[in-house]
Amino acid sequence: MSVAQLNGARKLVEADPSQYSVLLRSVLPVCDHPDKELRLWCAGFIADYFCTPLVDDNQKTAACADVYPVLKGWIDDTEPSVVKLAICILAETYPRTYSLVFAQGFSYKQQFDESRLLNASALRKWTNDQELGIKVACIKLAQVIVLTHQQTVPHHPVLDNVQLAAEGSTLLDTLLLIFYNNSPLEFPVLSATVNVCVALAVSQPHLAGKIVNRILGFDLSKLPITGSSIQQPLVLRWISKLFKLALHPLAKMYPQIPKYLAGLNAYCTNQSLKRRAEFESSSKRPKISTELLPVGPQPYKSLYNLCDNMLATFYARDLQFELAVTLAVSGLEKIGFDDLNERLDAVEKRILQKEKENANIQKKPTSKDISREPEDLAKDASTNEIPESKPENSSSKPELSNSNQQPTAAAEGFEEDEPAESQVEKGPSRAALEVVVPEELEQYDLVFNRLLGRAPVRLVSRLVARGLGDGSLAKQVSHKKLYAQLVPDFRSQFDAIILWLSEVYYALEDRAMYFELVSQVVDDILPKLEVDDSRIFIRLLSELPEINREIVYKLKSICLDPERAVIGSRAIKFLIMFKPPCRKDCLDLAKELVDAGVTSLQSVVDKYK
Amino acid sequence: MSQKVEEITPVIKTYAVPYHIRKQLKKQSKQSSGLPFRSLLSQAKRSLITPPQSPQLLDLKNPPKVIRMPDENKQLLRFCTVCASNQNRSMEAHRVLQENGFQVKSFGTGSTVRLPGPSYDKPQVYQFGTPYDEMFKELKQQNQKLYTHNGVLNMLDRNRQIKDHPEQWNKQKDIFDIVITCQERCFDSVCMDLLHRGAKLSRPVHVINVEIEDNHHEAALGAQAILEFANAVISSPDPDSEMVDILSKFQKTHQKYPTMYQLCYF
Numbered sequence: 036m037s038v039a040q041l042n043g044a045r046k047l048v049e050a051d052p053s054q055y056s057v058l059l060r061s062v063l064p065v066c067d068h069p070d071k072e073l074r075l076w077c078a079g080f081i082a083d084y085f086c087t088p089l090v091d092d093n094q095k096t097a098a099c100a101d102v103y104p105v106l107k108g109w110i111d112d113t114e115p116s117v118v119k120l121a122i123c124i125l126a127e128t129y130p131r132t133y134s135l136v137f138a139q140g141f142s143y144k145q146q147f148d149e150s151r152l153l154n155a156s157a158l159r160k161w162t163n164d165q166e167l168g169i170k171v172a173c174i175k176l177a178q179v180i181v182l183t184h185q186q187t188v189p190h191h192p193v194l195d196n197v198q199l200a201a202e203g204s205t206l207l208d209t210l211l212l213i214f215y216n217n218s219p220l221e222f223p224v225l226s227a228t229v230n231v232c233v234a235l236a237v238s239q240p241h242l243a244g245k246i247v248n249r250i251l252g253f254d255l256s257k258l259p260i261t262g263s264s265i266q267q268p269l270v271l272r273w274i275s276k277l278f279k280l281a282l283h284p285l286a287k288m289y290p291q292i293p294k295y296l297a298g299l300n301a302y303c304t305n306q307s308l309k310r311r312a313e314f315e316s317s318s319k320r321p322k323i324s325t326e327l328l329p330v331g332p333q334p335y336k337s338l339y340n341l342c343d344n345m346l347a348t349f350y351a352r353d354l355q356f357e358l359a360v361t362l363a364v365s366g367l368e369k370i371g372f373d374d375l376n377e378r379l380d381a382v383e384k385r386i387l388q389k390e391k392e393n394a395n396i397q398k399k400p401t402s403k404d405i406s407r408e409p410e411d412l413a414k415d416a417s418t419n420e421i422p423e424s425k426p427e428n429s430s431s432k433p434e435l436s437n438s439n440q441q442p443t444a445a446a447e448g449f450e451e452d453e454p455a456e457s458q459v460e461k462g463p464s465r466a467a468l469e470v471v472v473p474e475e476l477e478q479y480d481l482v483f484n485r486l487l488g489r490a491p492v493r494l495v496s497r498l499v500a501r502g503l504g505d506g507s508l509a510k511q512v513s514h515k516k517l518y519a520q521l522v523p524d525f526r527s528q529f530d531a532i533i534l535w536l537s538e539v540y541y542a543l544e545d546r547a548m549y550f551e552l553v554s555q556v557v558d559d560i561l562p563k564l565e566v567d568d569s570r571i572f573i574r575l576l577s578e579l580p581e582i583n584r585e586i587v588y589k590l591k592s593i594c595l596d597p598e599r600a601v602i603g604s605r606a607i608k609f610l611i612m613f614k615p616p617c618r619k620d621c622l623d624l625a626k627e628l629v630d631a632g633v634t635s636l637q638s639v640v641d642k643y644k
Numbered sequence: 645m646s647q648k649v650e651e652i653t654p655v656i657k658t659y660a661v662p663y664h665i666r667k668q669l670k671k672q673s674k675q676s677s678g679l680p681f682r683s684l685l686s687q688a689k690r691s692l693i694t695p696p697q698s699p700q701l702l703d704l705k706n707p708p709k710v711i712r713m714p715d716e717n718k719q720l721l722r723f724c725t726v727c728a729s730n731q732n733r734s735m736e737a738h739r740v741l742q743e744n745g746f747q748v749k750s751f752g753t754g755s756t757v758r759l760p761g762p763s764y765d766k767p768q769v770y771q772f773g774t775p776y777d778e779m780f781k782e783l784k785q786q787n788q789k790l791y792t793h794n795g796v797l798n799m800l801d802r803n804r805q806i807k808d809h810p811e812q813w814n815k816q817k818d819i820f821d822i823v824i825t826c827q828e829r830c831f832d833s834v835c836m837d838l839l840h841r842g843a844k845l846s847r848p849v850h851v852i853n854v855e856i857e858d859n860h861h862e863a864a865l866g867a868q869a870i871l872e873f874a875n876a877v878i879s880s881p882d883p884d885s886e887m888v889d890i891l892s893k894f895q896k897t898h899q900k901y902p903t904m905y906q907l908c909y910f
Contacts (some may be wrong), residue, residue: 075720079720083819084849086845086846087818088817115882118719121885123846123847123848126846127845129845165801165885166884166885167880167882167884168848168882168884168885169884171848171884171907172846172848175843175846175848175909176846178843221888222888223850223884223887223888223907224904226905226906226907226908227909229910230839230843230906230907230908230909231843231909234839234842234843236910237839238842239844266888266889266892269891269903270888273905273906277905277906280832280835280836280839281839283836283838284840304763325735344743426750523857524857559706561764561765562764562765562767565829585778591766592763592765593765595765596765
């Protein structure tokens with residue numbers, strides 16, 4: 036009998052399930068065949084026989100007795116896959132044999148004893164065997180035994196209640212041991228254990244308390260996670276996801292679960308960042324001190340002495356704007372990966388520091404704030420304007436002073452260092468750049484791509500919004516690239532999108548480009564939104580600096596979509612209640628929708644009309 | 645089918661015939677008529693050589709391991725690809741894996757099959773089980789130019805050559821060894837569904853997510869990445885034990901596709 040013949044037979048029985056048991060009986064005699072391939076096929080077939088819905092349950096139960104002698108030989112097979120499948124079959128047959136003994140007593144005692152002996156030999160492999168597939172099969176067998184032994188009856192002629200309960204309890208403790216064990220973590224074993232334990236907790240509520248307590252006692256910080264620098268953050272991410280998904284069905288019953296999950300998630304994120312930082316700091320690139328900023332002007336010739344001190348004292352503001360741009364573009368094109376990253380990190384760090392300082396300044400209450408009425412403060416909040424906190428040199432920023440809304444704290448921080456003289460020179464220099472950039476668009480494109488891949492979005496969007504001439508070709512191309520980078524993955528890049536659009540809004544006097552970009556973003560995002568994205572979408576609408584009537588009316592389509600209408604109506608309600616500048620447009624739209632039969636907006640229309 | 649087994653052939657010199665047996669053999673050769681001493685000695689050597697049953701005998705750290713070949717793994721392991729609508733990403737991966745000889749099926753985790761319609765807010769919605777052929781004919785009749793331009797007709801034409809209709813994950817009762825989802829949401833659905841089924845069939849399954857964007861270009865690239873992953877799995881002598889290593893190597897080379905992994909049970 037060859038595997039090809041058996042495959043043919045299998046196809047026949049799949050077409051005619053009544054012949055499944057006939058094929059099983061024909062296969063059993065060749066199960067101990069020396070050919071490994073044949074044994075593997077037989078093991079796979081028998082395992083599938085007990086899983087297929089095509090065969091009647093009574094036939095499966097009757098076949099158990101015939102299968103045990105075969106399993107006896109397979110438990111110590113040299114081929115690990117055969118052993119794994121044998122344990123899987125055992126996990127399938129044991130509850131059937133148990134139920135037979137439970138119902139009919141002595142008639143099936145021998146079969147039951149045989150299955151218990153097989154269980155014992157299989158479970159010995161749990162700790163002794165190195166094969167992960169066998170361990171995983173043993174974990175499942177242990178769960179099945181625990182589950183089966185929950186069904187007991189006092190004074191049964193064959194089943195010893197005390198012994199079976201003790202066995203079940205011991206196996207459950209062994210399963211749960213992984214959550215207290217400090218040995219190196221094997222993710223597949225952890226995943227298998229969590230899944231079987233949660234299934235056990237859901238089906239047996241009286242065991243749920245014990246299982247959940249043990250799982251919540253799992254302290255990842257005490258466990259050594261082995262593996263490469265890539266594997267470790269990966270495993271941490273998987274663990275976070277595993278617990279999130281597995282504990283979800285129990286979260287309503289146990290209020291401590293959400294808190295535990297939040298803690299676990301925070302730990303996994305921190306560890307991933309820490310490991311990444313360690314990895315980056317351990318690389319052998321030379322460090323350049325970028326903390327010490329130059330105080331006084333330095334000659335241009337310092338550039339040619341690329342030692343640390345001279346580079347640190349170089350004063351870039353002395354360069355002409357066009358020259359600085361040419362140097363920056365050609366430099367960015369050729370700079371090495373590590374060096375570029377290091378410099379970008381330094382700039383990002385400086386921006387964050389500035390933001391922190393600004394935030395501290397803003398936190399201190401001024402006498403003006405104290406003297407203001409609470410109603411005024413509420414009015415400010417409702418109009419979504421940032422309270423005025425002009426920097427000392429705000430008078431030297433002609434392009435910002437015209438805007439009716441003040442830039443965010445982040446936007447402030449970046450400008451403060453620049454002296455008034457350079458700002459005055461900015462106008463003509465930018466015009467010059469408009470002439471230069473289209474000619475060297477290809478080179479610029481290359482540089483921008485490099486920056487986009489490595490620099491923080493905050494920095495790139497700032498450069499694009501303020502560093503390039505208004506309406507220049509380079510600017511349009513850059514915005515398109517940023518759009519393509521951020522919008523398709525809008526769920527994870529959500530903060531970056533807000534940052535980018537805010538930059539565009541605050542950098543330009545002409546808002547046409549801003550509205551065009553917002554319109555495109557909303558058009559692109561709307562069809563992809565699912566009900567779960569409701570919060571994200573509302574946050575996007577609330578954090579955008581300005582929304583016009585056209586954008587508000589884009590919500591109409593989603594409100595009429597029966598599956599996702601809830602997102603649209605929630606967003607409109609939110610805008611009406613918390614974003615007064617666009618309240619009128621939203622109310623108009625809401626009225627139209629109510630007329631069209633969207634009843635969920637009726638209450639908000641009545642209230643604010 | 646070819647199979648490689650690490651064979652350990654003991655060195656005969658290490659099992660020399662002891663002196664007292666040699667003496668007996670010499671006596672025997674003198675007494676018996678035909679057989680010379682050398683032939684008796686070689687027979688004795690063969691009878692004395694015991695097969696290496698314990699690893700200590702040959703100073704081996706581990707007993708000889710059976711190495712399985714990729715072709716055998718390809719026959720043994722059942723793959724499954726899953727996306728939201730069982731149209732684009734899962735079907736492209738299905739096609740690529742099938743063409744390379746894998747045992748593969750594909751499913752969708754959504755409640756309905758959604759295809760791009762004439763506008764963003766008017767998708768073409770079908771129930772799972774509607775034949776690809778029927779969808780193809782209907783859309784062709786509605787607006788051939790539009791659906792050819794957005795690639796839907798081309799995609800449906802490919803799909804109807806692979807299988808009859810889109811299938812829903814929640815309703816399927818097959819067993820797989822490796823399930824590859826193309827979106828984190830589908831990964832969550834598959835894992836939650838397996839958990840809700842109660843793991844009654846006791847069969848372990850590796851559920852892996854490879855995040856692929858839902859467009860034709862990315863689906864084609866993603867399918868090639870999935871094929872690479874599947875090849876790495878079948879090339880492994882023990883895919884169960886090496887799954888984490890395989891995935892971390894995959895992640896290193898395909899940073900564009902963030903992965904997720906769980907070991908669940910059917």
